[in-house]
Amino acid sequence: SAVISQKPSRDICQRGTSLTIQCQVDSQVTMMFWYRQQPGQSLTLIATANQGSEATYESGFVIDKFPISRPNLTFSTLTVSNLSPEDSSIYLCSTDEGRRGGSYNEQFFGPGTRLTVL
Amino acid sequence: AQSVTQLDSQVPVFEEAPVELRCNYSSSVSVYLFWYVQYPNQGLQLLLKYLSGSTLVKGINGFEAEFNKSQTSFHLRKPSVHISDTAEYFCAVITGGGNKLTFGTGTQLKVEL
Numbered sequence: 001s002a003v004i005s006q007k008p009s010r011d012i013c014q015r016g017t018s019l020t021i022q023c024q025v026d027s028q029v030t031m032m033f034w035y036r037q038q039p040g041q042s043l044t045l046i047a048t049a050n051q052g053s054e055a056t057y058e059s060g061f062v063i064d065k066f067p068i069s070r071p072n073l074t075f076s077t078l079t080v081s082n083l084s085p086e087d088s089s090i091y092l093c094s095t096d097e098g099r100r101g102g103s104y105n106e107q108f109f110g111p112g113t114r115l116t117v118l
Numbered sequence: 119a120q121s122v123t124q125l126d127s128q129v130p131v132f133e134e135a136p137v138e139l140r141c142n143y144s145s146s147v148s149v150y151l152f153w154y155v156q157y158p159n160q161g162l163q164l165l166l167k168y169l170s171g172s173t174l175v176k177g178i179n180g181f182e183a184e185f186n187k188s189q190t191s192f193h194l195r196k197p198s199v200h201i202s203d204t205a206e207y208f209c210a211v212i213t214g215g216g217n218k219l220t221f222g223t224g225t226q227l228k229v230e231l
Contacts (some may be wrong), residue, residue: 004161031217042208042221043162092161096217106152107219109162 002027002095004110012116013083020079021113023093028073033107034066037090046091049076083117090114120145122211124222132230133201139194139225141183141209151192152210152219153183162208168192179203204229 003026013019023032034046046066049055055068069077080087094109123142131137143149153165166177173185183194192209209222 033219042223043219044221045218048218094162106164106167108164109154111161114159 002029002108004093004095004108006093006110006113008113009111010114010116012118014118015084017083018079018081019083019115020077021091021093023076023078023110025074025095029095030073031096032070032076033094033096034068034076034078035092035094035109037092037112039088043092046078080115083115085117088115088117120149120211120213120220122209122220122222124209124225126225127223128226128228130228130230131199134198136197137195137199137203137227139207139209139227141192141194141222143190143192143209143211145190145211145213147213150212151183151185152212153177153181153192153194154208154210154221155179156206156208156224158205165194165207199227199229201229201231203227 005024007022011019032049035043036046037043045058046061047055047057047068049068049070051070051073065081067079090112092109092112094107096107121144125140151168154162155165156162165181166175166183168175168185176182181194181196183192185192207225207227210219212219
């Protein structure tokens with residue numbers, strides 16, 4: 001299974017600033033995913049990031065607000081820009097180990113980054 | 119579009135009692151189903167998954183779930199819970215051939231002495 005780490009684990013930021021979250025996987029993976037978990041709510045997929053191509057964003061999420069980088073097969077960053085209190089959430093990255101025989105396996109999640117915007 | 123419904127937002131239960139956490143999904147195509155657990159201030163951990171084959175799936179920590187296609191359900195069960203099972207439980211689905219997880223709203227399991 002993939003082991004995923006995230007930095008920072010938590011941060012408190014001022015309104016209008018930006019926060020970049022790093023996600024490191026201990027093996028090379030094709031796809032990485034970024035999720036948002038707002039307080040008391042479930043996880044919502046922000047975007048899918050494949051190495052060597054632009055990230056694919058879900059409805060309601062835009063690149064200007066959530067730019068993503070994927071410079072290699074083990075690393076990705078998510079930036080949350082122009083922060084507002086509504087951005088206070090836990091942000092999680094995940095990856096799957098790729099598909100074998102056409103079947104979907106599972107996603108492994110990082111520990112999350114808890115962001116509070118004042 | 120796929121969706122997941124977890125009707126119970128909170129489930130209180132006494133230690134050593136059985137528990138069932140309900141999950142229903144909506145999809146017109148084949149699905150893969152998952153249960154994840156999130157302990158306080160931690161990330162998500164996979165409990166079990168259904169991809170194909172036997173409809174009764176056994177996972178970690180004594181949990182199991184049964185895929186019921188006719189009822190479009192994937193309820194999670196444990197015959198005897200422990201205080202350490204207190205956590206948030208998320209049901210998730212992905213339609214065959216896709217790669218995007220859709221999560222339910224979660225069920226907070228609180229085990230009391």
